[in-house]
Amino acid sequence: MKNKITVSGRLSLISSAVVVALTLSGCESTAKPAAEMPEVTINAHTELFNQTEKAFIADARSLAVFGLTPDKMQVKLAEKSPEEAKNLVAAMMATLAQRSYSSITQPTSDTDENGIHEPMSIMADTGIVPLNPDAGGYNGRTVLQPALFDKYKREPGPFSLDRYLDEKGGIPTFADAPVAIRRADLEAGNVEVAFVGVPLALSSGWRDSKNAPTIMRGMYGLSGYNVAGGVDPSLVLNIADYGNISVDNMSPELNVEHVEEQLSDMIAAGTIPFIVGGDHSLMYPSVKAVTASYPEDTVTVLHLDAHYRGERGLDHYYSDMQSVSNLIEQDILPGSQLVQLGLRGASQDKEALVWLREQKVKYHTMAEVDNKGWEPVMEAALSELKAGKGKTFISFDMSVVDPSQVSGAGQPVAGGISVRQAMTTVRRACAETDVAGFELLGMAPYLDLTYNSALSANQIMHACLTGVAMRKEGINKTNYVDPMALSHGG
């Protein structure tokens, strides 16, 4: 049987709360069965509110801004007099409305007449961030240097920076590879894999990813033999360091077009780009470049990250938190062609997961890994990646790895995968599928006082490079590991 208590004033609410508390604590009667718990109905003055107000006090998303839920709101309203309740709801709705864009420019006292000259006041609600078109080098950032200007003429093709036959510790390049600076160099050299730095640091976390390409060039781990794969990718593949793509580190919007253009150029030259970010906003132009370059193929993306990157309704159009939502909502990548692995942390909330499900994204959280074990989850992700049958793209964010192993991530979240798990997944993905590109993003080297993060980042990239080399050698079987590495054979 249920006790139904209806209260309407603060005092009776408190007394009923006491009853509830006593019941819950068992003081009232320890022998009472759970079914006897009283159900409390409170008077939240809902009869006073119009339809809009009623919708507001039932809207979980709006109330979350105030740290409230619809249930908590009911309790809060019940504590008030009818007039107070009405005023509270009106004030909350008015405050909430101020968060939104208003095209009406508010009159301000900050005027020249009042002695206050504020040239940027127009920015308040225009929806536009003004730039200076009079800047002499407005487009200078993205103007390529024509070969005509070369001081010393050379034939197109990658060129070595080595002075010695067996150079160690010379001028640093990715994978100690020769340098290519123009598309013609990639074409002339039949370059199969080219590393390209994109020093973009606009992360919503700690911003240091602009240093990643330079630090990673100076760190070893990206060349030589791979024990598990049984190949030395530098000997199997034509590899080049394609320099850096120029970025504007004050505006994500200004980077999208140029990055996409440069990556498309690399792909058109027959090269697999290995992108070294930069923050995860780059995933938008990179996946866009790949899908646009292979219009006939299905492109499936394996996205290893703590973050789902699918936030919607933010005030900037592009950011590291919106790459996935932009790709899906602009029909660049269907949600069903996206496999996510490693999700965890507070931004992967229920709303996020519901959205991912609605988009048919194949997500795998660390909760699933804890529940099912690493191997089955990795296998599931890899088989989903393979199921696309066409081209694949790997988007790797350093935050997928546990912060104890990689402290140099811009957005670290505890409870991640290990470097070993990352290397195996990446090697297998790159050997067992037809990889059109790889990116390593969210690497913030100065946040790690040791060499660890940079070394791990290079070795994770080396694992994919190994996979690409294995595939070229015809080794693309599921979970292939070189027999020489598996046993000493005694």
Next chain:
Amino acid sequence: MQEVRSMVREVAETGTIPFIVGGDHSLEYPNVAAMADVYGKGKVGVVHFDAHLDTGRGRVHLLDHGQPIYRLMKEAHVRPEDYIQVGLRAHYSKSYYEWEKEIGMHYHSMAEVERRGWDAVMERVVEEASTNTEYLYVSFDVDVLDPGFQSGTGTPVSGGLTMREAIPIVRRLCAESNLVGFDIVELAPALDASYVSTLNANSIMFACLTGVAMHKKGIKQKGFISDLSSEHGQTDYYGDSKDEK
């Protein structure tokens, strides 16, 4: 920027001295503009500690952490002759110094410190700070300090001030002038694995806070140091004791 300027103005309008903890140095623009809003254009002098000149201009973005001064000058919030820079040493080209000289700004580079010694430069800066204006604003970019004292900053430059040079000048400026606002910017604590950068930044603010308190108590004389705390006074070792024996 608009929001910062409004908030700083609101604080200053109540007669409170805002101590603004940044954030990067683009903040100096709204901060100082707000001072001019309250105390009048050209009425506030600025002492700006920095390794960098921060006079960038003509860039694609209208404001960043390298351009606050150009904007302040262009909008005439501060007169160039009331703008005093200390600690400059980043690799800016000659034309930047020429521009400052031409418009009449007062700069004190580490080269001047090398030639004249710190004490002489400090005296000059403190004197300039209260020459033309009734009010003073201090903007302290932590990269003015040597990276040995301040590794936690985004654009460090070697060859900077020591803490023992920085503390007295900040305390003296805040005591001997009529301070109306102070900012400390460019602290990037995650880049220093130790507590040192954060402690030093707090110590700089504390030096100014001490100065403001001294000023309120009427202690405004040049280079004041408390007799009690600076010497035990049991003997007249230095031969200048004021104590009656």
